Amino acid sequence: MQYINRFNVLPHKSEAFRDWLKKNDKLLHEGMPEGWQYLGTWFTVRGFGRYDCEMRYELDDYAVLGGDFGSDALQEAWLEILDSLAPNLGETYLMKSAEDISIMKGA
Structure with missing residues (x-):
């Protein structure tokens, strides 16, 4: 199951955020809470999309949503x-x- 978070970056801060992602890539992959796997961050291009960025994670199950913060x-x-x-x-x-x-019958 994937947890996807979409958000905006403040004006003129996209480069700093991208550089932070590169600098902390190993930490984002290895420092996640138990049951979370960081899949990566995507940026919208050429104005396509409501939000600037999207971060994706793979979750083991629903229980990890109540876990710690890494x-x-x-x-x-x-x-x-x-x-x-x-x-x-x-x-x-x-x-x-x-x-x-799983889809409920009749839904």
Whole structure:
């Protein structure tokens, strides 16, 4: 199951955010909470899309949504860059593939 978070970056901060992602790539992959796997971050291009960025994670199951926030190092790294991200909530999706989804009869 994928957890997808879409959000905006403040004006003139996209390059700093991209550089932060590159610098912290290993930490994003290895410092995630148990049951979370960082899949990557995508940027919209040429004005296509409502939001500037999308971060994707693979989740083991629903229970990990109530878990911790990852390693202390990862939390400290996030504090370095939060002032570059827009304070709006953006959009968050929890998605399953067509092969994995259970659909109620008649839905």
